[in-house]
Amino acid sequence: MKKRKIDLAVISDVHLGTYGCQADELIAYLSSIQPKKLILNGDIIDIWQFSKRYFPPSHLKVLKKIIGMASKGTEVYYITGNHDEMLRKFTDTDMGNIKIINKLVLELDGGKKAWIFHGDVFDVSIQNAKWLAKLGGYGYDMLIMINSAVNWGLKKLGRERYSLSKRIKSSVKGAVKYISNFERTAAELAIENGYDYVICGHIHQPRKEIIENKNGSTLYLNAGDWVENLTALEYSFKRWRVYHYNHDKLSPFYVDEELKEMDMNELIATITNKEEFLKNIEVHQDDKDEAKAKAKDLD
Incomplete structure (x- = not known):
């Protein structure tokens, strides 16, 4: 499948x-x-709740995929959360095309x-009670597990998925007010400092909205999350959009074959030495061609 090229x-x-x-x-x-x-705008790896007992292959593949994208020329900014x-x-x-930072200012078109x-x-x-925030994180993870079981049952009955956390957030005035x-705080600070766009994460609420005050306006954007909303922000042709995985159709495709064959050491090596990586790919290809030739001779 031809990939979508975006800025x-x-x-x-x-x-x-x-x-x-x-x-x-x-x-x-x-x-x-x-x-x-x-x-990558924060909370990519959940170190708060990290456990050696639970880090499935699919989670490792996400890291491999990001490193693979960096090796092919994509500039990757990891903003900490x-x-x-x-x-x-x-x-x-800096690790080649991967940079770890706390915040980022980009000049766009x-x-x-x-x-x-x-x-x-x-x-x-x-800021003031980190232990309480961590406890809330564990509670949220437990809620997601319960929600997964509920949605499994709903799917068997042919009914739509249901989000318990969204229901709770929308029904609790304090949560709505906090969001x-x-x-508003993010937008007003952006206006005060002359930023045209302010882009956040953290609250798991995808959003694209122009916010104004007496001093001006800014476009507030939130990337949402990949726990419930499955959303991202995309910028291309001087425009922003919120991408919804469940609503925006994806054409059938296959994960890159080279990604399946590479181990983590090879992927890390690509960050710092792309030429060596390309040589390795050529060597692997030569080995495959030689094997095919021998097989043909046997026939």
Whole structure:
């Protein structure tokens, strides 16, 4: 399948290492695009809840896929969030096309500026009571597990999926107010600093909305998550859109064959030495051609 070429893709809140992560769907999405830049806007690996007992192959494949994209020329920016805050000690580290940072300002078409950060800086519970935030994270993961069982039953009955967490958030005034305040605060700071776009994650609420105040306006964007919403942000032809995996059709495709054959060591090597990687691919191909020739001779 011919991949969609786009200028910029933003994903956030993947939460690799948790039961709620929809890794297979994310691999499908990443395999369908060819972005010039890929922004990982926080909480990609859930270090808070990381356990050696649960990190399935599909979660590892997501990391392999991202590294593979970087080896092919995509600029990858890993912006740290609260669940992967341990990576902040490596801020400003470059590994070939992969950069670890806390925030990012990009100048896009026409000189417009995009301010990109995860958004946990606005979360009072994280700043003042991290233990409470972590407890809430475990509770959310448990809720997702229960929700998965409920949706399995609904699917058997031929009924639509149901989101318990969305129902709870929409029915609790405090949660609705928090989300609204989060978006307003991010937008007002962007306006104050002259940013045309402000792009966040953290609250798992995909959004594209122009927010105004007496000082001006900005386009607020949120990439959502890959736990429930399965959404991303895409920028191309001077326009932003929210991509919904469950609504936007994907043509049939197959995961890159080279990705299946490469192990993690080979993938890491591609970050720092692409020429060596290409030589390895050529060697593998020569081996295959030689094997085919021998097989033909046997016939």
